[in-house]
Every structure is written in structure tokens, then in C-alpha cells.
Amino acid sequence: MNIVARLELWKEQGAISAQQEAHLASLSRGEPFSLSLELNFLLYAGVLAFVAGLGWTISTWSQQIGDVLVLTILTIILAASFWYCFSRAPAWSAAETTAPTPIFDYILYLGSLVWCVELAYLENRLHVLSGQWDLYLLATALLFFFLAYRFDNRFVLSLALSSLAGWFGLTISHWPSHQDATYRQYALLYCLVVGATGAVLQRLELKSHFLNTYLNVAANVLFWAVLSGVFDSQDDGLWFVGLLIACGASLAWGLKRRQFAFVAYAAVYGYVGVSYMLLRNANDFTLILTYFVFTAIAMVVMLVQIARRFGRPE
């Protein structure tokens, strides 16, 4: 029985009304057929291609065009984009809001990306901050956080988190030695800042739907940092303990909140780290293969149990 026949049956049983049956049957038949997803993708691709071309053109022809003209054009685009966003946006709300117009989000993307182009141009040509890229990144991150919260936009929030990560990375690039260890510490600090910010803002009910973005970014950076610590043989197992704690926390969070991405992170990152620790001095190929056979089967069994108990389709 296909879905149209099933809807008819539900109507006959009185489970749904005739209007509901007609509406859902037409949806199943694609009547009307929504092109919303396709149109949004075209707009996104269009904005991205435009900014890519803009950056390429400026980087190639800046000498011929001249700084004043380049900066004027970029500033006009930037000002027009932000003027559009601020003039069309509804009053701010702490709850999730929808874009006021279909093209609103894309104008905001355009403005955000052009901001990056203009900053890069300013610093590369005029050296306004004498190469202090970290300050640009921090300013950019702060601006993007503001825009993301003002206009309820996940894309700009992701840009903000990336900029902040860049700021953490660039700040420590001034350190002359022990870069790996220092990077790791800053990565952990970044996770702490991002995770805590997300949690606090969620508790304050300020755009609580952003929490998942914060946590996914923080979890991945945290696992990469801890894993790189595990792989660093100079450490004495502290990172390994950290990895186990992170895996436990991720697993518990994933199961409690039915966020199975965190279960997957715990399983894969944890397996990689534990396998490295157990096999790093192993030379016997048979032993290594035996290890993989049994542990992979054990992981499958454990995950099946988790799936049976918690992991219903989303």
C-alpha cells in the first residue's frame, strides 16, 4: 500500500479529515512542488561566486584600479548590504526568528564576506595594523557574533566561530618554540570558551537553538587537540586520560540529549586514541590484526546495543 492509498485508508477510518487527506495526498504527489531549496542553493552559490570573483579581480588588478576605487567599491557593497539587513530586520528577539525576506540571509552573507575581503585588502595594501592579523580576526569574530545574534543566522555564527579559531591560532603563531604543545593548549582554551559561551547563552535563553553549533565545533576541536596530545609520545598519559574523559562526557551528553553525533565522536575518536596507545609499540602484525578484528567487533556489538536502546531514526 503506497502512501496515497494509506492516506485514503486513514480518512476512511476517521483518523484524518478529508481536508487533511487532500492536503497530504497533494504534498505526496508534489502538488505544488516546492523549489525553495533549489532557489536558496542558487542564491548561496551566486553570492559565493560573486565574492570569489571580486576577491580574484581585486587581487589581480589592484595596482591598475587603485586603492581608492577598490576601497570605495567594497565599502559601497558592504554599506548597502548592512543597510539592507538593518533596515529590513524585525525587532530583536531572544527566540528563534525567521528571515524577513527570502534574500535577507544572502545579503547578510554577502556583507560578511565582503567585510573579510575589505579587511584583507586594507591590511595587505595599507598595513593599518602593521600586520596584526590577530586583531583583525578578533574584530571580525566579534562583528560576526553580533550579526549572528542580531539576525539569527547560523552561517554567520559559523563564520564567527571560524574567525575566533583563527584568532586563537594566529595569536600563538608569535610563539617561537613548542608550537604543537602551545597550539594544543590554545585549542583547549578555545573549546572551553566556545563551549562555555554556548552553554551560558543557552541558559540565558539567548538564541538557544545555536547551542548545537557551539557544541559540535567545540567537541571536534577538543577531540583533535586531545588526540594530537595522545600521539605526542613525550607526554605521560595525561592526554590519554583527557581523551577518555572527553569520550565519556561526549557519550553521556549524546545519549542523554539523543544527539547521536556526539556518540559517534566518542566512538571514533576514542577508538583511534585507545588503539594508538595500545598498539604504538606493537610490531607483531598478527597481533595488530587480531586486535582490530576483536575490538571492531566489540565496538559493533556495543553500538548495536546503544542503537537498540536509544538510537531510533531521527
Place this chain on the structure above:
Amino acid sequence: MRIYTESSEETLRARKLLKEWTGDGALTQEQYQSLEPGTASNLRTTNIFLRLVLFFFTVVAVAAAAGLFFTVFLSRPSQQTSGIFLLLFAAVSYAVAEIAVAKGRLYRYGIEEALAVCSVAFLCVGLGALFTADAPPSLREIQLVVSAAGTMASLWIWYRFNLWYAFPAAMIFAIFLPGCWTASDSAQHVVIAVLYAAGLICIASIRSCHRFDYLEDAYSLSEAFLWLGIYLTFNLKISEFSLLSLWSPTRFTSEPASPFYWTTWVLIWCLPPLILTRGIRRKDRFVLAVGAITAVLTLVTNKPYLGWQRHTWDPMLLGVALTGVALSLRRWLARGPGGVRHGFTAAHLSGKDKHAMSVGSAVLGLVTPQSITPPPQATNPEHRFGGGGSGGGGADF
């Protein structure tokens, strides 16, 4: 012939739609509670994350088990022995996949999928090893056997288990088939296109019997892949970088003067409107997407095809064109009665679309950090403006 019964698949589909419609507000929570028991299935399903992780660990276990078998029981085996045992592994993997579904009632669970995929991999590697053992080894014969077996096995897995990704895998295996029959690059392109076109005719005739049922999406996706395959085969500027070119002993060199070259140029302009028309007439999302992708690819590769110089502002023009098309189409549709024209609307109809866009936008923001993160060497005050390689987002100056 299919491993899952039609009623099981339809029940699962009804369950999924029921949840989606309730989420969209088309059904009340009470209606959902009363209808949900009627969509209970005896198949075991899970969510995408656990499915991916189970797939990963099953592949690790199977690959390690095969490696362990060779290490423990066969010391320095001949090619022929390795080939035979790999074929045995293929058979065992496939049998276990069947048992996992028959006894374990697994449906898109990762485990049975990984076993089926491993069986195809073992089959191809095993056949390759078996035929390499024959003296003198002929590369073309091995290529023919392996690619034919890979194509058939992938198609079988696609049909039997209804796994969408087995279909493009079969198409990729098919790319290597014509290399055994002809050394001519042009002929190879034509043969691949003919194979895909034959597949397209079969799929198009079969899918008309599956309007609105659970197989509609599967056939739609396969048709979209075939259209994309045909287009990519004919677009010589793209296929120069494809598997066909890498595998071919004589690298394809596009000769601007040859009739074949200009025929393909005509075809890459004819195919996108054809695909878009087909997608619009059938209201097929996947075919429409391929139509749009091929249209963009035609615009991007047209200048290299004609030997014209590319300009730095070409992406800007493309961006303006894409945005213009999207805005005009949206406005035109919105002006129709009830925001609908010819059965199409620009409005959101499903919460699934919104969810996809919100997840997509968050991911896209994260995967494009280069667009906002300047390279560390920019801290050098002597760094000169210019020489941006990618132009992505404009920060790579």
C-alpha cells in the same frame, strides 16, 4: 528479488512521512499517536550517525579479519591462491549481509551495508589477483573482468538492498569497460555515454510504474546520476581530469579541430536544457538539481572549450547570473495565484527543507574558514598584495 518486502518499505516510508507531517503541523500530536502504531515495522533501523559509525567499524572488522586470515593461514600465497581466497571472502561477506537482513532484520543499519560493500571490494580485488596470476597478464583483460564484475555486483547490491550509493559505484566501474574494447579516447567516451544512455532508458521505463511509491526516490536518484554521467562523459574539459583519463594508457588530449571535440561542445549546451526540461516535467528534485549543476558547469567550461581567455571577473558574472535567475524565478512564482505557477512554488512546504538549510548553512560556514582566515605569513609587513591563487572569499591575497 529485493531483500525487503514492498509492505515493509512502504510502512517505513509512511512512518517517516507521518513524523514529518506532524512536525510541520499538518497533523496533530493526537493524530500522530493514533496513527503511529499502524506504521510499526519489524525492521530494525537506526539514525544516520550510528549507521555511519557501525558501517565504519564493520569495514574495519571485515578488512582486519581478511588480513588476519592471510597472515595466519597463508604464508606468501601465490596470486592465484590469494585470488581464490578473496573470492571466498566476497561470498562469505555477501552471505553474512543477507543473513544480517534475514535474521537480524537490519535496515540501513550500517552493518549489512558494510558487508555488502566489502563483498564487492573482495570480488574485484580477488578477480584482479586471480587473473594477474595467468601468464602473460593482459592489463586490458584484467580491466575488463574486474570492471564488468564490479559493475554487475554493484548493480545487484543496489537492486537487492536498495542502497543508493551502489548505483554510482556501478557507473564508476563501467567507466573502465570501454578501455578493453578500444584504444581510441573518443570511442571510449562514446561507449561510456551509450552505456549510461542505455541505463537511462531502462530506468526511465521502469520508474514510470513506481509513481508515488517507495521506489520513486531511488529511481529518481539513479536517473539523476545517469544524466550527470552522460554530461561528464561528454564534457571533455571535465573528463580530462576524470578516472577515465587517469586510467587510460593514452591520456585524452582534446583536439580543438576534431569533429568529436565540437560535437561534445554542442552536446554540453544541449544536455542541460534537456535535463532541466525532464526534471520540470516529472517534478523530479534530483534531476532538476543535475540540470542546474550541468548548466553551471557548461558556463564555467565554455571559455576553455572555445580556447578563450578567462577573466578574473567571470565568477562575478556567474554569481550575478545565478542570483538573478534565482530572484526572477522566485518573484515569478510568487506572483502566481496562491504563489503557485504550473504546479511549482517558491514557498517552504516542509520543515525538512528548513532543517536541511539550517544544518547546511552551519556546515558551509565552518568548511570555508579560508575565506575569512588570512594565511599566517601575512604577519610579515613586507608581504605584497597580489597573487591570490584561489580567490575564495578574497582573503587569499
